[in-house]
Amino acid sequence: MKRRHFLSNTAKSTGGIMVASSLTTLGLLSGPSGRAGEKRGLGVALVGLGGYATGQLAPALERTENCYLAGIVTGTPSKADSWVDQYHISSKNVYNYDNFDEISNNDEIDIVYVVLPNSMHAEFVIRAAQAGKHVICEKPMATKYEDCQRMIDACRKAEKKLSIGYRLHFEPHNLEAMRLGQRQVFGKVLESDAGFAFPLRDKSRWRLDKEMAGGGPLMDVGIYAIQSTIYTLGQLPIALQATDTTVDRAFYGAVEGTLDVKFDFPTGVNAKMRTSYEESSNYLKVQAQEGSWELAPAYSYGGLKGRTHLGAINFPAVNQQALQMDDFATCILKDKQSTVRGEMGQRDMFIIDKIYESAAAGKPVSLKGIPNILHLV
Template sequence: MTDETLLQRENSEYWSRRGFLRAATGAAVAAGVSAVAAAQQTKPNAADDVQLSQIHAATEQPEKIPGPFESRDQRTGFAIVGLGRLALGQILPAMAKSKYCKPVALVSGDRAKAQKIAAQYGIPAGSIYDYTTYDQLAKNPAVQVIYIVLPNSMHAEYTIRGAKAGKHILCEKPMATTAHDCQRMIDACNAAGVKLMIAYRSQYEANDVALVKMIRAGRFGKLRQIVATNSQNQGDPSQWRLKKALAGGGCMPDVGVYCLNAARFLSNEEPYEVQASVVQPKDDPRFTEVESSCQFIARFPSGLVALCNSGYDAHKSQFLRVEGVEGWAEMHPAFAYTGIKLQYSKLVEGEEILHAPAIEEKDQFAAEMDHMALCVQQNLRPHTPGEEGLQDQIVTDAIYESAKTGRAVKIPAPKAPTRGPEPSAG
């Protein structure tokens, strides 16, 4: 085939496609706006997913086209309460990667900052609130979910007020600073008939989800040990995370809770006993009120033992290892916002084989927010409801008690499951 013949064929195909699109567009216009409106009311599902033909051989991983996504009009509206580093650096940017969420309101004590952020995300000026006008969210029909991203000690107050405003609540971890406040939050949401979910992003992260499935399938045999560390070196002594009244503690409720929660949700067990120690140096101005590091051992009914370490005074280190009778798995880094890597090892035909699965990375914040949106839209119990946060707080209280007394502390088993159904892959 000559170059001229090929060019003529390509031109012919181009104009054929263009003619088809013109005809299709004309038909859509003739059908009227009502058909478009009806289509917008349809929730996307697998049938709405656009797929292209595969161009690679069967030996290659299939290509996936992202989607389907809800139209902006049908997405669940979120009010973001607190415009600190997490909200600006992770949560709001993740809205662009979500399928079912949109930011529709902001709550901040700094109106000038809030106005700049609102302009960036297309949020009306009339949907900017401060902490004195927070309760007026009740009058904003665009807001269906309130995402609380405030210092830990403020979670209870703004969850309870948000529930009274008739809004569903997504609250950052740790849930609160006391088990009593956690229970108050649960009770307030139950009384108001709204959903409460705690933002345990790791339980929606792709590698963690894959590891859960492998453990449930018995890939590693009976679990014997979980080893986890989550440390970072804090700087500014004046920040709220180093103030006990605002944070409730130091490294343990902030980064240590990741290790604790991972041991619980990966094993699908609850610890019956913890033994712990904390370090609070006297000569470091950062730690006049809270601990710099925390180490604890959690024991589970099956015989599983979790060895966990967290710190605010060491270079960033994030690691998780699950050891079973028939194999092990680890994530290094673990608990990070991005870049989590999973690998596992098993004996296969007499040889130890190391596997490093290529798991597509997805935004953890988008995944957790999408789960919350689906729970609201479909009236489902969140996978990480208030009871999950309450149980972590009960164990955290026991960890501090053990560190104070130097003795192991028993933990009563929860009266009911603390987690809801596994999150949907959609």
């Protein structure tokens, strides 16, 4: 499905219409903190009402403390009607892709969360900033590095904050992986292995359209493996070598089916990752001088499990998206920089571009010039 078809198919029918104490404080270890539509802090408008917005973000906004679901942007009238009813959204806070810019006149909406296909992220982030709204952009930030810079520049010009939907920076098992690696709890890290994959064999899915997705599994779930490798080590890679190991090339066509990547880090750690639409995997494994740890599953919305060589890593279940959105709302209210700000999404797009470059050339590439941004614990 091309971008123009996505907009056409939706708009056509409208006629243009640390952990435990912090979690307890945010109220995410118990039941929902309030009903959707109940005003709690800053108002959020979701742009795009697909599976992630429907299944994860909207329910999470019923559990936030510092923000709430105030509006929606969709090109499907039936979706708009059902969301208005279910989440008690004011009809004046419902927009479509044509009249989206009118959101600038709505004081009830403070944050716009862009949850559209990858190729549309840049356009709507820029339009949201120009409309005077703070922005969360779902990952990957864009399909091109240059677009990331345009998005950052637009938000800076508008004096609005930009955050990327990196939910795992607020998830306790992943935070523990950061702590163990960055603080060298078991000594220097020697090896790191990350993988995230799931079978995708439906040609009608936009994720298999190069124009819409920008690539294959690397742009979808592989980005989690890139993230975990970096935030566990607390350092940036200096070079990489990628290999396209797709099995069914005839089916996946213009996008990769499977990719393997080896990273070079300044400390000499042996770091690798694998992502695929041809198999299933969900893990982070780390070996240090005096011990080891792993998360499996590592990147899911819930049910994460971990262990070190000494035993299980036990943390309570949290709503990752609620923590993520509450943190961004807090950053706005306190005028602080987001941990997962736009520059981090730009950094990952820089790495992704280099991975594709290396896979195409069949040789290592340097990461000189990589944006210098890390989440250090």
